[in-house]
Amino acid sequence: MIQFSNITVNYSYVPGAVKDINLKLRKGDFTLLLGPTGSGKSTLLRLIYMDILPSEGIVTIDKWSSYRITPRQINLLRRNVGVVFQDFKLIENMSVYENVAMPLIIEGYRRRYIKRLVHILLDEINMLQSANQRASTLSLGEKQRVAIARAMAKNPFVIIADEPTGNLDREASQNVLSLLERIHQNGTSVIMATHDYELIKDTPYRRIYIENGQVLPPARTIATPKTRINLLTQTE
Amino acid sequence: MKLLFVIRQTLNNLWRERTPVVATILTISIALTIMIALFEVSWVLYNELHDLKSNMVIEVYLDSQISGTRARDIQEELNNYNTIDRIRYVSKETAAEIFLQEFGENINDILDENPLPISFEIRLLPAFNHSDYLSLFKKQVENIPGVDEVHYRHVLIEKLETLTEAVAVAGIFVLIILLFAMNLLVRNTIKLSVYAKRRQIAIMNILGAGNLLIRLPFILEGAIEGLIGGIFSATGLIIIHKFIESSFALVSFSSTMYKMLWVYTITLGILIGLLTSAEAVGRFVNKIFSKK
Numbered sequence: 010m011i012q013f014s015n016i017t018v019n020y021s022y023v024p025g026a027v028k029d030i031n032l033k034l035r036k037g038d039f040t041l042l043l044g045p046t047g048s049g050k051s052t053l054l055r056l057i058y059m060d061i062l063p064s065e066g067i068v069t070i071d072k073w074s075s076y077r078i079t080p081r082q083i084n085l086l087r088r089n090v091g092v093v094f095q096d097f098k099l100i101e102n103m104s105v106y107e108n109v110a111m112p113l114i115i116e117g118y119r120r121r122y123i124k125r126l127v128h129i130l131l132d133e134i135n136m137l138q139s140a141n142q143r144a145s146t147l148s149l150g151e152k153q154r155v156a157i158a159r160a161m162a163k164n165p166f167v168i169i170a171d172e173p174t175g176n177l178d179r180e181a182s183q184n185v186l187s188l189l190e191r192i193h194q195n196g197t198s199v200i201m202a203t204h205d206y207e208l209i210k211d212t213p214y215r216r217i218y219i220e221n222g223q224v225l226p227p228a229r230t231i232a233t234p235k236t237r238i239n240l241l242t243q244t245e
Numbered sequence: 246m247k248l249l250f251v252i253r254q255t256l257n258n259l260w261r262e263r264t265p266v267v268a269t270i271l272t273i274s275i276a277l278t279i280m281i282a283l284f285e286v287s288w289v290l291y292n293e294l295h296d297l298k299s300n301m302v303i304e305v306y307l308d309s310q311i312s313g314t315r316a317r318d319i320q321e322e323l324n325n326y327n328t329i330d331r332i333r334y335v336s337k338e339t340a341a342e343i344f345l346q347e348f349g350e351n352i353n354d355i356l357d358e359n360p361l362p363i364s365f366e367i368r369l370l371p372a373f374n375h376s377d378y379l380s381l382f383k384k385q386v387e388n389i390p391g392v393d394e395v396h397y398r399h400v401l402i403e404k405l406e407t408l409t410e411a412v413a414v415a416g417i418f419v420l421i422i423l424l425f426a427m428n429l430l431v432r433n434t435i436k437l438s439v440y441a442k443r444r445q446i447a448i449m450n451i452l453g454a455g456n457l458l459i460r461l462p463f464i465l466e467g468a469i470e471g472l473i474g475g476i477f478s479a480t481g482l483i484i485i486h487k488f489i490e491s492s493f494a495l496v497s498f499s500s501t502m503y504k505m506l507w508v509y510t511i512t513l514g515i516l517i518g519l520l521t522s523a524e525a526v527g528r529f530v531n532k533i534f535s536k537k
């Protein structure tokens with residue numbers, strides 16, 4: 010469903026932010042992307058919603074391929090991928106309702122349908138009572154729940170979460186993870202990049218370790234996950 | 246829902262930057278009023294000049310002793326000019342009749358003999374009715390043996406020509422300044438709006454919003470500034486026209502004229518706002534996308 014084939018990304022002053030990556034992510038998987046700061050996690054995730062295109066290699070997302078994709082097709086792809094960020098990327102001066110409705114407005118749905126759907130989504134994240142509150146007035150944990158509701162609005166086949174708990178306290182982080190797990194249980198793939206080893210240490214999900222823009226061999230990482238984590242934590 | 250969103254965003258842009266928006270609308274109103282008024286004045290002058298030119302008659306007087314047959318020869322010679330539209334032959338007798346009509350006295354009663362010479366009334370093709378050609382024509386025709394004098398009312402035409410030219414040059418100069426001023430102010434409001442919403446634009450882009458949905462609120466913002474400016478300007482122009490009508494008994498404007506004033510002024514306002522903002526939005530939004 011998501012495939013990286015020989016992917017290299019060169020930024021203008023950082024050549025090889027990721028180098029020759031080969032990865033295959035299956036439909037319905039919950040995948041954790043782990044690695045120290047600057048290792049290339051965000052770069053990999055940005056490739057999935059084609060915020061950047063690879064310098065070398067081909068990314069394939071569902072039926073879209075980075076090879077000769079048009080801006081219009083990229084927009085279409087983004088409407089089928091849910092994204093969640095560390096800094097939430099909510100439109101701060103809009104209400105909770107309007108933020109969650111945004112992908113549906115972009116899709117051109119009818120007002121009544123949008124209303125019903127947003128109602129369900131806000132109920133799902135326990136924020137119905139805050140529907141008309143401005144996003145800027147929310148707590149950080151609430152903001153991230155709203156962002157996840159927005160990412161889920163179009164019922165995407167995959168949710169990409171780039172350090173979604175990076176700004177949250179323990180309890181809020183746990184809430185966000187539970188929410189993502191619930192989404193995963195309903196059949197949506199989730200790819201989450203994180204630093205927070207404490208949060209995910211007991212989860213059974215597939216882990217991909219990145220260091221210096223390269224994926225560490227699975228045999229080593231699977232064989233010694235605990236040490237690997239400790240090692241990574243120390244290098245930070 | 247998309248449309249509703251665009252309209253709300255547009256109104257939000259206008260309200261958020263209301264001070265520069267008001268300044269822009271006022272500038273558009275004043276600039277449009279000057280532009281249209283200038284256009285009208287040039288139009289009137291041009292028509293006046295055109296009328297004067299197309300009704301202009303060149304009188305060619307022959308020596309008084311020239312006979313009718315010799316006069317016909319001269320007319321043949323004049324016929325060789327392909328710049329001439331029409332030639333009217335005025336015989337001694339016709340000249341006397343014209344004299345009688347104009348002065349109420351029979352020339353034959355005053356003098357024993359008709360002293361009026363044979364003459365031609367010449368109308369040139371409109372394109373050649375300018376002072377340069379007229380003076381050349383006068384010189385050439387006066388060189389034909391038997392021609393005494395060539396006469397036309399050149400002073401008025403020359404004056405009107407100079408005036409029309411001056412108005413046209415000044416008009417183009419003023420037009421450029423006004424277009425530049427309108428462009429500058431519309432661009433400024435669009436720039437402020439786009440930068441105020443740069444985060445929202447970037448987020449909508451990540452959510453897969455198309456170019457049009459992102460840009461339309463800003464393009465419409467410019468168009469609405471043009472529309473309101475156009476309405477103000479049209480109202481002002483109509484008041485000015487009514488005032489002129491009531492001050493000068495001879496002047497009156499048709500109702501079609503008033504309708505045209507509305508339609509053209511407002512359409513021009515919308516077009517200027519729309520085109521300026523469409524161009525500016527493309528530039529500023531692209532800048533935001535290239536920055537990430």
Ligand SMILES: Nc1ncnc2c1ncn2[C@@H]1O[C@H](COP(=O)(O)OP(=O)(O)OP(=O)(O)O)[C@@H](O)[C@H]1O
Pocket residue numbers: 020021022023026044045046047048049050051052053537
């Ligand atoms: N837009 C950019 N322009 C230039 N270099 C960049 C850009 N984004 C990232 N980089 C560089 O690419 C490398 C990988 O960055 P990336 O953001 O993918 O790492 P990361 O694993 O997400 O780190 P973090 O844990 O800090 O989020 C780093 O060296 C970073 O400095």
Ligand SMILES: [Mg+2]
Pocket residue numbers: 050051052171
């Ligand atoms: Mg990152």
